[in-house]
Amino acid sequence: MNRYSNFIPFHRPSLGQEELAAVREVLESGWITTGPATLKFESEFSRYVGSQHAIALNSGTAALLLAADLIGLQPGDEVLVPTFTFTATAEILTYFGARPVLCDSLPGGFNIDIADANRRITSKTKAIIPVHFAGEPCDLDTIHAMASQNGLHVVEDAAHALPASYRGKRIGAYSALTAFSFYATKNVTTGEGGMLVTDRDDYAEKARCMRMHGISSAAWKRYAREGSWFYEVLYAGFKVNLPDILSAIGLAQLQKSDQFLRRRQEIAERYAARFSKIEELELPPAAGPGCEHSWHLFVLRLRSGALQIGRNDFIEELKKLGVGTAVHFIPVHLHPYYAQTYGYTRGDFPHAEDAFARCFSLPLYPALSDEQVERVIRTVESVLSTYRRTLISAA
Numbered sequence: 001m002n003r004y005s006n007f008i009p010f011h012r013p014s015l016g017q018e019e020l021a022a023v024r025e026v027l028e029s030g031w032i033t034t035g036p037a038t039l040k041f042e043s044e045f046s047r048y049v050g051s052q053h054a055i056a057l058n059s060g061t062a063a064l065l066l067a068a069d070l071i072g073l074q075p076g077d078e079v080l081v082p083t084f085t086f087t088a089t090a091e092i093l094t095y096f097g098a099r100p101v102l103c104d105s106l107p108g109g110f111n112i113d114i115a116d117a118n119r120r121i122t123s124k125t126k127a128i129i130p131v132h133f134a135g136e137p138c139d140l141d142t143i144h145a146m147a148s149q150n151g152l153h154v155v156e157d158a159a160h161a162l163p164a165s166y167r168g169k170r171i172g173a174y175s176a177l178t179a180f181s182f183y184a185t186k187n188v189t190t191g192e193g194g195m196l197v198t199d200r201d202d203y204a205e206k207a208r209c210m211r212m213h214g215i216s217s218a219a220w221k222r223y224a225r226e227g228s229w230f231y232e233v234l235y236a237g238f239k240v241n242l243p244d245i246l247s248a249i250g251l252a253q254l255q256k257s258d259q260f261l262r263r264r265q266e267i268a269e270r271y272a273a274r275f276s277k278i279e280e281l282e283l284p285p286a287a288g289p290g291c292e293h294s295w296h297l298f299v300l301r302l303r304s305g306a307l308q309i310g311r312n313d314f315i316e317e318l319k320k321l322g323v324g325t326a327v328h329f330i331p332v333h334l335h336p337y338y339a340q341t342y343g344y345t346r347g348d349f350p351h352a353e354d355a356f357a358r359c360f361s362l363p364l365y366p367a368l369s370d371e372q373v374e375r376v377i378r379t380v381e382s383v384l385s386t387y388r389r390t391l392i393s394a395a
Contacts, residue, residue: 008376010324011185014260014366022248037244041251048254049172051197053204056247057211060159060181060194061088062240066210067177067196070203071153073098077126082112083331084352085131089157090332102333104349109285111138113351118146127153132161132171135294136287140166140174162187163257164294172197187260187296188253190246210237263366264295267373271298271362274377280306280384297328301358307387315360317383323376326361
């Protein structure tokens with residue numbers, strides 16, 4: 001039997017008795033859709049990130065969707081989006097007939113190259129959606145300066161960024177609109193879910209209305225004693241609200257968020273300490289001055305030509321030895337839909353393509369034991385030793 005037969009998955013959610021008790025309480029209350037638990041989750045979340053309002057939704061994608069609606073996105077508008085992101089960031093723009101204008105990554109990094117984005121601004125450009133990849137905050141000061149000079153909205157995609165900080169503020173307290181995800185793999189999870197946060201009262205009021213078919217915002221309680229059967233449809237809205245069952249999980253998870261972050265930081269520091277000594281590997285970029293990384297992902301890159309095998313085979317070797325990994329992300333422009341619809345081709349975004357070709361994400365979650373962390377490190381070292389071509393310093 002292989003000594004690594006106990007497979008270490010790329011991710012496992014950190015759920016405990018608190019989440020079970022919270023769900024049971026909601027089930028026993030008889031109110032399982034959007035209601036009191038969701039309102040409490042919104043209140044606690046807005047307090048946690050430092051925003052005035054938080055609107056709970058059924059996905060991070062829905063949060064981006066509502067943000068696009070709030071800024072008045074129209075057919076023919078253009079929005080600057082990094083190509084190094086999950087499809088949802090660009091996808092929601094197409095629902096409005098807008099064009100995602102893809103941008104390259106920073107050289108040697110993953111976040112959006114603001115200089116490249118600036119070159120792509122036209123008279124049709126409406127907004128920019130920076131993505132805090134892996135939990136590393138983008139340079140928001142520079143992004144906002146560029147946006148202000150060109151009359152652009154800023155919508156942060158913070159799917160990876162809870163609870164990252166920028167210049168002493170939590171992500172979510174900086175821009176007019178920030179979208180979070182609570183998908184199964186995220187730092188705080190509800191299984192499926194998301195949150196849109198804002199300091200603007202008008203945005204919050206409309207978002208609460210739009211998430212439930214465009215019905216007046218108090219409609220959630222029309223079946224409660226204090227509610228009324230009467231409602232009015234104010235907009236052609238969506239159905240993207242978060243039910244209390246999932247909000248209960250979110251509340252329990254949010255109470256552990258700081259604890260989760262400390263454990264993620266510990267694991268990231270152990271990875272960095274060991275892998276920084278290996279010439280064949282490039283470490284993730286560090287957070288900028290005054291910023292705190294959320295360590296949603298720990299992404300290593302293989303140095304080009306350093307091994308006898310490429311990234312894909314490297315991942316397969318790790319899997320054979322019992323370590324699961326993932327790749328974040330296949331750049332948007334390499335997917336058939338975006339290539340065929342907008343004419344993007346391989347070679348358009350060299351920094352993003354280079355990062356994608358060499359990167360892989362290691363297991364990083366609070367439930368990972370110290371023994372498992374050591375196994376991950378030793379397994380990576382083992383595969384490197386087996387397939388090392390030559391020392392880079394001797395090349």
